[in-house]
Amino acid sequence: MDPQSIAVLIPIFGIVFGIGVAIVSIVASHQRKMQRHELRHKERLAAMEKGLELPPELEEPSEPNGKASGLRSGLIGLGVGVVLYFALREVAGSDVALFGLIPAAVGVAQLIYYFVEGRKG
Numbered sequence: 001m002d003p004q005s006i007a008v009l010i011p012i013f014g015i016v017f018g019i020g021v022a023i024v025s026i027v028a029s030h031q032r033k034m035q036r037h038e039l040r041h042k043e044r045l046a047a048m049e050k051g052l053e054l055p056p057e058l059e060e061p062s063e064p065n066g067k068a069s070g071l072r073s074g075l076i077g078l079g080v081g082v083v084l085y086f087a088l089r090e091v092a093g094s095d096v097a098l099f100g101l102i103p104a105a106v107g108v109a110q111l112i113y114y115f116v117e118g119r120k121g
Contacts, residue, residue: 070114077107 047054081104089097 070110070117074107074110074114077103077110079107081105081107 044054081100081102083100084103085097085100088100
């Protein structure tokens with residue numbers, strides 16, 4: 001294969017496999033949730049048949065705490081943006097490197113949110 005064909009196929013495979021991994025992740029997560037729900041249901045039915053007191057309904061583990069999640073995603077966004085800025089500056093010049101500041105700005109905004117919410121609570 002010539003280099004032009006390979007250069008065209010790389011983004012196609014990246015997109016296809018990226019979407020494939022996302023779909024597999026979503027399906028696997030859904031199956032785990034359904035399996036936990038089914039096991040909880042069977043446990044409650046068995047307890048009712050034996051005449052035992054039903055165990056209290058446990059809450060599903062929710063999304064990560066918004067405050068901790070804001071710190072983590074803010075630091076990640078800031079780090080990715082800064083690294084992207086310097087990498088693009090070396091490869092493509094300073095005009096293109098400014099696009100690396102976009103994820104850095106998002107990361108800074110999330111860090112500001114984290115610190116503002118920390119003072120409220």
